[in-house]
Amino acid sequence: MSIDIKYKPELPLTKQPIIIIGAGGIVSDAHLPAYKIAGFEVHGIVNRTKERAQKLADTFGIPNVYNSVTEAVKLAPENAVYDLTIMPEQYIETLKQLPDGSAVLIQKPMGDDFDQAKEILGLCRAKNLKAAINFQLRFAPFVSAAKYLIETGLIGDLYDMEVRVTIKTPWEIFPHVIIHPRLEIQYHSIHYVDLIRSFLGNPESILAKTLKHPAKSLSSSRSTILFDYGDTMHAVINTNHDHDFGPNHQESYIKWEGTKGSILAKIGLLMDYPHGVPDVFEYCIVEAGKQTEWQTVQLEGSWFPEAFIGTMANLMRYNEGSTNVLHTSVEDVIQTMAVVESAYKSSDMGGVKVKEQLNN
Known part of the structure; x- marks a missing residue:
């Protein structure tokens, strides 16, 4: 199709x-x-x-x-x-x-x-x-293409959105950023927080953990952020900037799943940054009686600079x-900043203590 x-x-x-x-x-x-x-x-x-x-x-x-x-x-x-x-x-x-x-x-x-x-x-x-x-x-070609497919109803009701980044990020080329006390979410995953909001609106709450690497001086380089949109919508960000083990198992993508189909966008820019590799935009639509096939679409442009x-x-x-x-607008993005602040508070507060359950 x-x-x-x-x-x-x-x-x-x-x-x-x-x-x-x-x-x-x-x-x-x-x-x-x-x-x-x-x-x-x-x-x-x-x-x-x-x-x-x-x-x-x-x-x-x-x-x-x-x-x-x-x-x-x-x-x-x-x-x-x-x-x-x-x-x-x-x-x-x-x-x-x-x-x-x-x-x-x-x-x-x-x-x-x-x-x-x-x-x-x-x-x-x-x-x-x-x-x-x-x-x-929000305006990257693969994001705009996904928004078009979703808004026209072609993949049905959206129920899952995931951003996964497993890469080696050369933070040293950003000397003013690398020293930031809130490095990973405030200067990287904030893009994905804003992106998820642009598709799903504001979550009810946030669960998050942002982490350091044991051998590096960075304030943080890996994060998981889970958005609470109720009991059917799953939205999560997983980032790992420390995967310095060659390109074979690095990954960088956004995935949307709906009741009638799915979309996957490979963010080529982040792979071998700042050189990047080509983006890949794929989608599939489930049609009754037909074998599900993924379609690859060649889009013009990328995140940088288009x-x-x-x-x-x-x-x-x-x-x-x-x-x-x-x-x-600043009126909209203040809400992105509120989600980011909530993620840091969640990370600092921690989760439910397992030992408290065992001691009951």
Whole structure:
């Protein structure tokens, strides 16, 4: 059974020049390549180290390099969209400098903890910002394709969603992240927490455990997060970034199961990161009297960089009024941050003590 799957993001109707604040690796590897593919205009860039901003400007043909955020705002076109690619501890200071009512895409996570997330939300509300968080996995081609199949009812009622990642992650290439006291969930599994919420909504509760590796100094590198959606929906995240035993048994996928079929998306980016391997998108639909067969669909693009088109395009469309839904708005993502905070609390509190049952 072959299906024409719609998965590419809708683009804005108007030109909205982008001003990028920050010039780290994510900008060169994902933001700027994505915007080039989409035909978005990047008007200017600013970074604390101006030389880094200038290097990206030279490489990608950005006409303006600013000395400060203040200068960037002062010289910005009237309908500029701001793209914050800095670390969370700089969000508040930077957001305060943006014009009230402006459109801004903020790099994930929405703060380093839930208190900071609430502070960011409060500031965005006070300044009436059209603010979204860059949870771009929601817009990866394999996620959009899965959403299309599910929303059209082709796999029936969804009852199981699983994210499994068993890989070797080179944390050392992220020097500002590797030292974080909440490394694994706050900076990696948060993508999957947000993704599961985007399909299933908010869970009733969370059971979680995040763990260290005995021979490493990382705060955490493996996690299991179980979402409580009642007695039929099963949703779980299992991550292991320490599988340094060759590629044969590494895995990285999202799986959806429904009453009429199933979908499996291999996340190629995470395998042999940052080089990656090709994504694989497969689905099967159960038809009475027919043998169940899996179909493989070749999708254009991947998580990096194409998914970064989706978050910016959605913000631009919301800003121009061609859609009334800002999918990763701060109002929505504060709920992702609440789930993350719940996961850490669950991990710290631990489970039911077995010895208490034996002592009764």
